[in-house]
Amino acid sequence: MRLRMYVEDRQRLWPGQHYLIRLRAPDDYTAQRSYSVASDDSDPLVEFLVEKLPGGEVSEFLADVAEVGDVFELRGPIGRWFTWDTRTPALCVVGGTGVVPAVAMTRAARRSGQPGLVRVLAVGRSEEELPYVDELRRAGAVTAFTRSPSSGRPPGPPTAAELMPLLDGVEVVYVCGSSRFAQLGEALLMECGVPVDRIRVEQFGATG
Incomplete structure (x- = not known):
């Protein structure tokens, strides 16, 4: 499943970076997972690929429960080692x-x-x-x-x-x-x- 999200105050996004998506329950229990970004920095939305995994707290929620307008906690973009500088072959x-x-x-x-x-x-x-x-x-x-x-x-x-x-x-x-x-x-x-x-x-x- 492709998930596209609007991220407020987004920093520049380099190809190869990822975000940490965190879910938070009313009792403050949290579950989180890292997702690589498929979109380019020029895209107004950030695109993730969510693979629904059996028993996966985050992936099952994003695939089956999340709706347009939901708000999530995100941290990112993360990563330097695996990023492409857009110039090197x-x-x-x-x-x-x-x-x-x-x-x-x-x-x-x-x-x-x-x-x-x-x-x-x-x-x-x-x-x-x-x-x-x-x-x-x-x-x-x-x-x-x-x-x-x-x-x-x-x-x-x-x-x-x-x-x-x-x-x-x-x-x-x-x-x-x-x-x-x-x-x-x-x-x-x-x-x-x-x-x-x-x-x-x-x-x-x-x-x-």
Whole structure:
């Protein structure tokens, strides 16, 4: 589910940053979760992708209960390490809901008139389960699906041979997804000879 929110007194938003959304009950009990931002800084609203998780206090509320006009506590934008400066040629190796920062980066690149600055390798279980797949493809993303074929490509994780052509001229690589996906992405990049100091990783996992 895509959630778009108006944020009062918003600071400049850099592609790759996230917000902390906090819910507060009448008895002052709180639950919170971090969500990466999909929108570009020029968008008047801040866009999040909410994956409804079984037993997820925040995601279930946002998906099933929240209504237009509700007010939430937000903290952000947060993050510096994983942000893109909108100038450096970059590659995003992203999986599942980890595509969200890549969406923000491609939108920022398109707004600046330099869409070629950001390349994307997006991985999902199937085309139907990969968020933003149509938008990413319009931005030139290469897609790979682990459980279904696509455009003559057999099911399976991406390979170093598929990744190598995307690295030409790239100065920084962003890897985002589950911990398992992050390990795969790092291993492929190192196999391709990418220096460790050019790889930035953000992992999604359970929140406390």
